[in-house]
Every structure is written in C-alpha cells, then in structure tokens.
Amino acid sequence: MRGRTTPTARVPVRRIGPESGRETWHERVLAANAPVIAIDTSTRTGGVALCRGVVPLAEETWLAGGRQTAQMLPAIERLLERAGYTPRDLRLVVVATGPGSFTGLRVGASLGKGLAVALNIPLVGVPALDVVAYQQGAAATRICAVVDAGRGQLYYGTYRRRKLLLEQVGDFGTRTIEELAAELAHAPRGTLVCGELDGSSAELLAGELGDRVQMGTPAAGLRRAVYLAELGRWELAARGADDPAALQPIYLRRSA
Amino acid sequence: MTSVLAIETSCDETAAAVVADGRRIRSNVVFSQDDLHRRFGGVVPELASRQHLLGIVPAIEKALVEAGIAWDGVDAVAVSHGPGLAGSLLVGVNAAKAIAFARGIPLVGVNHLEGHIYANWLTLPAGESGCQELHEPPAPEFPLLCLIVSGGHSELVIMTDHGRYRLLGRTRDDAAGEAFDKVARILGLGYPGGPAVQRAAAHAKVRDAGAPDLQLTRPWLRGTYDFSFSGIKTQVLRLAEGGSAGPVGNPSRLAQVAARAAPAGTSSDISGLLGRDELGRSRGAAPAGTGGEVSRPDESGATGRGGAAAGGEVTPFVAQLAHAFQEAVTDVLAGKACLAAEEFGVRRIALAGGVAANQRLREKLMAEAKVPVLIPDVTFCTDNAAMIAAAGYFRLCAGHTAGWDLDVYPNLRLA
Numbered sequence: 001m002r003g004r005t006t007p008t009a010r011v012p013v014r015r016i017g018p019e020s021g022r023e024t025w026h027e028r029v030l031a032a033n034a035p036v037i038a039i040d041t042s043t044r045t046g047g048v049a050l051c052r053g054v055v056p057l058a059e060e061t062w063l064a065g066g067r068q069t070a071q072m073l074p075a076i077e078r079l080l081e082r083a084g085y086t087p088r089d090l091r092l093v094v095v096a097t098g099p100g101s102f103t104g105l106r107v108g109a110s111l112g113k114g115l116a117v118a119l120n121i122p123l124v125g126v127p128a129l130d131v132v133a134y135q136q137g138a139a140a141t142r143i144c145a146v147v148d149a150g151r152g153q154l155y156y157g158t159y160r161r162r163k164l165l166l167e168q169v170g171d172f173g174t175r176t177i178e179e180l181a182a183e184l185a186h187a188p189r190g191t192l193v194c195g196e197l198d199g200s201s202a203e204l205l206a207g208e209l210g211d212r213v214q215m216g217t218p219a220a221g222l223r224r225a226v227y228l229a230e231l232g233r234w235e236l237a238a239r240g241a242d243d244p245a246a247l248q249p250i251y252l253r254r255s256a
Numbered sequence: 257m258t259s260v261l262a263i264e265t266s267c268d269e270t271a272a273a274v275v276a277d278g279r280r281i282r283s284n285v286v287f288s289q290d291d292l293h294r295r296f297g298g299v300v301p302e303l304a305s306r307q308h309l310l311g312i313v314p315a316i317e318k319a320l321v322e323a324g325i326a327w328d329g330v331d332a333v334a335v336s337h338g339p340g341l342a343g344s345l346l347v348g349v350n351a352a353k354a355i356a357f358a359r360g361i362p363l364v365g366v367n368h369l370e371g372h373i374y375a376n377w378l379t380l381p382a383g384e385s386g387c388q389e390l391h392e393p394p395a396p397e398f399p400l401l402c403l404i405v406s407g408g409h410s411e412l413v414i415m416t417d418h419g420r421y422r423l424l425g426r427t428r429d430d431a432a433g434e435a436f437d438k439v440a441r442i443l444g445l446g447y448p449g450g451p452a453v454q455r456a457a458a459h460a461k462v463r464d465a466g467a468p469d470l471q472l473t474r475p476w477l478r479g480t481y482d483f484s485f486s487g488i489k490t491q492v493l494r495l496a497e498g499g500s501a502g503p504v505g506n507p508s509r510l511a512q513v514a515a516r517a518a519p520a521g522t523s524s525d526i527s528g529l530l531g532r533d534e535l536g537r538s539r540g541a542a543p544a545g546t547g548g549e550v551s552r553p554d555e556s557g558a559t560g561r562g563g564a565a566a567g568g569e570v571t572p573f574v575a576q577l578a579h580a581f582q583e584a585v586t587d588v589l590a591g592k593a594c595l596a597a598e599e600f601g602v603r604r605i606a607l608a609g610g611v612a613a614n615q616r617l618r619e620k621l622m623a624e625a626k627v628p629v630l631i632p633d634v635t636f637c638t639d640n641a642a643m644i645a646a647a648g649y650f651r652l653c654a655g656h657t658a659g660w661d662l663d664v665y666p667n668l669r670l671a
Contacts, residue, residue, distance in 0.1 A: 067663070071661070073661070087359075103305070103342070110312065111353070113354070114355045117316065117355070118355040248306070
C-alpha cells in the first residue's frame with residue numbers, strides 16, 4: 001500500500017480526505033467545474049457517479065451481481081446524457097480499487113483505463129473501504145469499514161477521524177465475522193462498524209460486543225460513487241494521477 | 257480507408273493491432289504470457305487476468321504508435337468477446353468498450369474463432385512479406401471450408417459468406433492444441449506443447465529413420481465430422497509409462513522399440529515426470545505414489561525436472577512418441593478436412609488457429625486437398641489482434657456493431 005507513516009506511530013497511517021494534501025499542479029489543471037466520472041465495481045453492488053467539480057450531478061447504485069461488464073457503461077452513458085455531457089467533456093476518471101471481487105475490480109479498472117487513455121485524462125484509484133469510511137460523516141470518530149469478500153468473509157479497514165481528516169490505521173485485512181468480532185473486542189468504545197454486513201453478521205457483532213460498537217445501517221453502508229468521486233479529487237490533489245498502465249486493484253486474498 | 261483498432265485478451269496473449277480495410281496490417285502487438293504460465297504447464301486464469309490488466313494499455317499505445325496514427329485516426333474498435341477465459345476476456349472487452357464510447361466510434365464484438373478464420377484475409381505490408389508488389393493477394397473465396405485448430409478448439413466450419421457459418425463438427429473432448437500441450441507435459445517437453453512436440457518429432461525422423469514406427473490409433477469417428485483426441489493422448493501416456501498401448505498397440509513390438517531406442521533409465525525418468533501430472537491421476541492410470549490425488553491443471557506442479565526442454569536433448573524414445581502422436585493427430589485433421597471439402601464442394605480450404613503453425617498439418621493438407629489451401633503466416637496462426645481487426649472490419653461493413661452492453665461469452669459458439 002502507498003501511505004505515509006507518522007514518525008511516532010508504529011502502525012502505518014494513511015491520510016484520506018480534504019486535508020490529505022496541498023493543492024498541486026493537477027488540482028489547478030482540473031478546473032473547479034471539471035466533469036468527473038467515478039466507477040465502483042468492487043463487489044456485487046456497483047455504482048457510478050458524475051460530478052461537475054465537487055458538485056454531484058447524478059449517481060446510480062445497484063446490485064449488479066455478475067453483470068457489471070454489461071451494465072456499467074450503459075449506466076455511465078445515462079449519467080452523461082442526463083447532465084448534457086458527452087464523454088469528451090470528462091476531465092477525471094476515478095475507479096475503486098477494492099479490496100473486493102478480483103473479477104469485479106478488473107471490470108472497473110479496465111473501463112477506467114480505457115476512458116483515461118482514449119480521452120487523455122488522469123485516472124485515480126481509490127480503495128473502496130476508504131469510500132465506506134469517508135461517507136460516514138463527521139460524527140463517526142472511529143470506524144471499521146467492511147466489504148463482502150465472499151464465502152462468509154469480509155475485507156475490512158480501520159479508520160479514525162482527526163477533524164475533517166480521516167486516517168486509515170493499519171492495513172486492510174480479511175476476517176470471518178467471528179474473527180472480526182474477536183478483534184473488535186479490543187477496539188475503542190463507540191467504534192462504528194459499517195459497510196456490507198448482512199443481517200445475521202450485524203446481529204452477531206451486536207450480540208458479542210454489546211454497546212462497545214455501533215452498527216451502521218445497511219443504507220449507510222451502501223458504497224456511494226459520489227463519495228468515490230470526491231475522494232478521487234482529493235487524491236489527485238494530494239499525490240497526482242495513477243499511471244493507467246500500472247494501475248491495479250488491491251488483490252487481498254481471502255484466508256484459506 | 258477504414259482503420260480498425262482491435263483488442264484480443266481471450267486467453268494468455270494481451271494483443272492490440274491496427275488493420276486498414278480489414279486486410280492491411282498497420283501494427284500487430286502481442287504480449288505473450290508464456291513465461292508466466294510455463295512453470296504451471298498451462299494457463300492459470302487468475303494470473304492471466306492480472307497480466308492482461310497490466311498489459312492492456314501498453315499494448316494499445318504501442319499498436320497506435322507502430323501504426324503511426326493518433327486516436328483521431330481510429331475509425332472503429334473491435335474486440336474478441338468469446339469464447340475464452342471470462343476473467344481474461346473482460347479486461348479487453350471493458351477497455352475496448354470504454355475506448356469506443358470515449359471516442360464516439362463504433363464498437364464491434366468478434367467471435368475469437370471467427371478471428372482465427374479471418375487471419376486468412378490479412379496481408380503483410382509490402383517489404384515485410386519479402387516481395388515488393390503493392391497489389392494484395394486475392395481474398396479467400398466462398399464457400400470456404402475452415403479447419404480451426406487451437407489450444408481450446410478443433411472445429412470444421414463451412415463459411416458461405418462474411419459472417420455466415422455452418423458448424424460441421426467439433427472436438428468431443430480435448431482440442432488438438434490441448435492434446436499437444438498434454439502430450440508435451442507427459443513427455444517432459446515443456447510448454448507450450450505444439451512447438452515442443454513438433455521439435456521433438458523432427459528429431460525422431462532424423463535420428464531413427466530405421467526404427468519401426470510406433471502406430472497410434474486414428475480416431476476417425478466415421479459418419480461425423482467430430483474429433484476426439486483424448487484417446488491418442490492416453491495411448492502416449494501408457495506407452496510413456498512403459499505399459500500396453502491399449503487396443504491397437506503391439507506390446508512386444510513396442511517393447512522392442514523402447515529397448516532399442518531408449519537408454520537405460522529413461523522410462524523411470526518419464527514415470528517420475530508423470531507422477532506429478534494430473535492426466536495420469538484423472539485417467540485412473542496413476543503411477544504408484546500419487547494415490548489418486550486429483551489436482552487441477554492450474555495447481556499441478558512444474559514439469560521442469562529432467563524434461564527434454566530443460567536439457568535440450570530428446571531421448572530417441574520420446575522423439576518416437578512425439579512423432580507418432582503428431583502423425584496421428586495431423587492425419588485425422590487433414591483427412592477429415594479433405595473429406596468435408598469434397599462432400600460440400602468448397603472452393604478453398606482455410607487453416608486457422610495455433611495448431612495451423614504445425615508443419616506436418618500444413619504439408620498433409622497441401623498434399624491431400626483437391627482445392628487450394630489457404631494458410632496464414634505463422635505469426636497470425638497464434639492468438640493476435642490483427643485477425644480480430646480483420647473480422648471486425650467485415651462485421652462493421654455488414655452493420656453488425658455492438659451496444660455498450662456488450663458482455664463476455666466464455667462459451668460463445670460460431671454457429
């Protein structure tokens with residue numbers, strides 16, 4: 001993982017959001033009203049969003065299952081049409097890099113790469129777990145974000161909030177729901193657990209951990225591509241664009 | 257002039273090409289993943305997909321640079337969307353869709369097998385083909401009998417016009433190229449198997465002209481145009497193990513051959529290789545020690561130990577086996593193609609697919625066919641994107657463009 005380690009902390013900390021970097025050449029090039037497209041195919045739930053600068057214009061989020069190759073580009077076309085844009089108006093492509101379904105992630109990455117090279121515009125990859133944490137808002141100070149890893153497992157990442165800034169603490173990992181419950185027993189009181197949790201998993205966590213953790217609702221845990229677009233702009237400002245040839249998803253394995 | 261940018265990622269080659277008017281190659285970029293998969297003795301789908309994602313942008317950019325055109329010079333995008341490995345296909349399909357959408361140009365979905373057939377329409381630029389003539393060779397004439405033989409396919413198809421196909425027969429088990437790969441693994445000849453078996457077989461002819469031929473069965477499947485190659489492969493396996501060749505073998509004669517041809521220790525070396533081969537296990541012919549354990553090809557270990565590929569030396573017995581196998585497979589392929597050509601009164605026979613690179617198959621078809629045989633340049637027999645561009649161009653001319661909802665079809669049929 002890319003990331004910045006603070007001198008005092010032993011665990012890697014990665015900064016996400018509005019204060020994650022100073023304005024750079026890229027941010028100045030990307031005009032305030034530049035159209036941004038964001039694509040998230042990390043799990044069975046997919047999403048696309050179109051923003052004009054920081055202003056969200058349109059968004060679609062749906063359970064695409066294995067039909068992402070067939071459904072993503074028509075959805076992007078709908079968003080552009082609604083906003084009265086053509087593909088050539090786009091100035092930035094943001095794709096979610098997971099962790100998640102390897103196949104799903106490659107759908108979004110291939111689409112993003114194709115758009116970026118054919119339009120000669122920057123491409124930025126953003127972890128899907130960052131999106132889950134980022135969209136929880138300023139009230140959540142400790143967050144454990146999860147996405148479905150299939151076969152009863154979850155990919156997770158832990159985050160803490162410092163004012164507007166969000167920091168990822170440690171690395172992304174893979175756990176069964178029981179393992180995650182054991183891990184969260186040591187988490188700071190009030191940690192918000194959110195993301196793709198089914199009903200029984202949420203019940204298990206609530207039962208094991210009581211009020212040590214707060215459980216996010218399914219709606220709050222739904223990854224929204226408008227937040228992905230926003231994070232993409234911050235990432236572009238903080239560290240510049242990704243190389244479209246080299247960009248690849250976070251290939252985090254399920255444990256055996 | 258219409259320039260089609262094509263993308264091909266159906267198996268383990270990341271390829272992009274630009275072809276003008278469906279025939280003239282302006283660029284043809286193929287990033288092979290052979291080195292990546294060699295140690296597994298076959299294509300590992302997840303590794304292939306990851307490599308495609310890393311290779312796709314460099315392949316496309318290189319194809320444009322070599323063609324000497326910018327994005328404005330691309331008139332349409334063609335992509336192979338099946339058959340093939342789903343995870344591999346979707347990298348090329350999604351990239352192609354995004355490019356066509358971004359540039360506002362037509363998208364064409366091409367059947368990978370159709371692409372192999374259209375390799376016969378491709379012409380090398382003047383100068384590269386060794387001749388300076390500027391006129392193109394004539395295009396193939398219909399009806400055309402197509403023998404498509406590759407790692408994943410063995411099909412006999414009649415093509416009556418652009419885009420019009422009738423399937424006569426296909427393999428019932430292993431594809432021809434797959435059988436070559438498996439036999440190469442059995443004999444420790446390395447990967448990919450087609451060239452390896454051909455090299456070893458050539459060795460046999462030179463060195464052991466006097467040795468009696470090993471005769472393997474010829475599965476004609478009379479009354480159909482279907483193929484079956486797993487039986488021949490199993491015979492090679494049994495012979496390599498030093499056992500009986502099955503119904504058509506003559507054990508005493510084979511023993512003689514083996515005794516004459518193989519230096520001491522060879523057969524045990526081969527058994528050692530077989531111990532790690534999934535074929536023996538899955539066919540119930542497992543050598544002692546493998547305990548019937550079943551392993552997918554993806555997970556099976558390397559064939560590396562000792563194998564002829566590593567040492568560069570092929571034992572006479574292995575060479576004999578490779579030769580016998582190659583003769584049996586090419587006899588059936590050429591024989592059935594010629595039979596079909598006569599029955600259906602075609603004007604040309606077109607060879608297509610990776611196994612079309614096999615010299616013996618080419619020789620036999622040329623010798624036996626009563627109509628002209630078209631054979632693509634070896635470069636265009638294996639997977640490439642130029643052939644996808646050619647097929648895509650003729651689909652485009654017929655108005656068969658794809659929507660943005662184009663999906664991948666791992667089991668896409670030609671007819």
